[in-house]
Amino acid sequence: MLLLPANVEQEIREHGAKDYPHECCGAMLGAETSAGREVRALYPLVNRRDDSPRNRFSITPEDFRAAERAATQRGFDLLGWYHSHPDHPARPSEFDREHAWPWYSYVIVSVEAGVPRDLTSWRLEDDRSKFQPEEVLPVRAASQTTQD
Ligand SMILES: [Zn+2]
Numbered sequence: 378m379l380l381l382p383a384n385v386e387q388e389i390r391e392h393g394a395k396d397y398p399h400e401c402c403g404a405m406l407g408a409e410t411s412a413g414r415e416v417r418a419l420y421p422l423v424n425r426r427d428d429s430p431r432n433r434f435s436i437t438p439e440d441f442r443a444a445e446r447a448a449t450q451r452g453f454d455l456l457g458w459y460h461s462h463p464d465h466p467a468r469p470s471e472f473d474r475e476h477a478w479p480w481y482s483y484v485i486v487s488v489e490a491g492v493p494r495d496l497t498s499w500r501l502e503d504d505r506s507k508f509q510p511e512e513v514l515p516v517r518a519a520s521q522t523t524q525d
Pocket of ligand 1: 461469
């Protein structure tokens with residue numbers, strides 16, 4: 378279960394629209410709570426692949442360390458990664474699976490003709506054979522708890 382505050386979801390969508398027709402990518406920072414995995418902040422990354430920025434995103438070891446550092450500095454955990462699929466469905470590609478790690482949440486937003494559409498989240502199985510969908514639960518604001 379991924380708890381996604383409305384403002385954070387909006388930020389992911391806007392990043393996807395801004396980088397269209399290229400893929401955007403970034404890290405998701407937050408905390409594991411009793412209610413689920415709650416994203417509290419994003420750490421946008423630059424898509425460094427210049428061979429095929431339209432349909433490939435990659436996270437370099439430097440990106441990884443910088444995202445972990447940003448999480449630690451803010452008292453958060455590194456929970457996962459988000460990226461966009463320009464003019465493609467919000468489903469992980471084979472490339473995504475090959476380059477993913479278990480445990481992390483992978484949020485994908487499809488961006489059709491510049492307009493953000495579906496947003497999904499996925500977790501890679503421990504044997505890395507396939508992704509399983511992860512439920513995304515919208516929550517109201519970044520630091521609020523489940524009280525409604
Ligand atoms: Zn992808």
